Amino acid sequence: MAHAEHYVTPKKTLIQVFLALVTLTAITIVAARTELGVLNLPIALTIAFLKASLVVVIFMALKSDNRMHAVVFLVGAVFVVIFLVLTLFDTAYRGDLPNTVEGTIMEEQAEIDALRARDPGPRPTPPNE
């Protein structure tokens, strides 16, 4: 009685999901071993996400479960995306802007200090005076 409302996933569904997962694995291996250029990675990731979704939704029964668990899971997933995207904003674009000067900031600062320290000589006359 206490567990009357627990959803029991039918055996048939579980078998179908398992067969779908095996099929997707075969497809991802075939796709990866075919030279598709830039498409290889998106295809592999799409299939991986599809397989992971099948496992989460049916095997882990998120579909028929308390919505709270789906919320917890999705919040976790959102933080993974934030982690990945913000890190890649830094690392993936490093070196795209060439340095405008050779050498380090310390060397640059030392040069400026040296310029300031030298005898300035006579000041040029400002034009509007």
Add this chain to the structure above:
Amino acid sequence: MAEASTVAADRPKHLHHHFVSSDQQFDAAKLGMWLFLVTEILLFSGMFVAYAVFRIWYPEVFSLSSELLDWRLGGLNTIVLLASSFTVAMGVHYAQTNERKKLVWALISTIFLAAVFLVVKYFEYTGKFAHGVFPGINFDPQGTAGGHDYAAYNIPFAAQFFSIYFVMTGIHGLHVLIGMGLFTWLTVRASRGHFSSEYYTPVEITGLYWHFVDIIWIFLFPLLYLI
């Protein structure tokens, strides 16, 4: 005191005193497991981010180095782990339908499949170690195997690829090992008749953990073996 024992008499044996009902206890355990799984996802995401950073920096190193990983063994392990996820899902089903014997068999099959996964992993690791493919500074590939001249793979940043490979699959393998321990414990309890449709929380939440381990491998396989 007498009053307390009367109350206790009405309560099922599995129900802890601080829960109102079996349902509340079940929901609390399950929510706790999902929260734990989120921390696990974040643990692995750190390694996936490291993978993404290095792969974007050195894509050609990654695609060359992954040639040394055998997609047949990786694919076999993928099928093995998917099958074990299936047996766990069947186990939960049998617990819910009070089929004790089948539950025990589902759990034993899971332990067996997990062991197969680790044995395959053992052969993969020892095959790499035998040719000087170690994580970290000891990376020094040499010799030939499977038509590959290992020395040709000693290029800059190949060591980073293999460090990422060993750490990710190593921590994943540790999770498989822990899972085997948990399923052994569950098998003992299930064979003693501790679980029924009224109470199968440990089967359910260990199952969730196992599916999570499966999902990590679903991503590791294409990202490491099929570049």
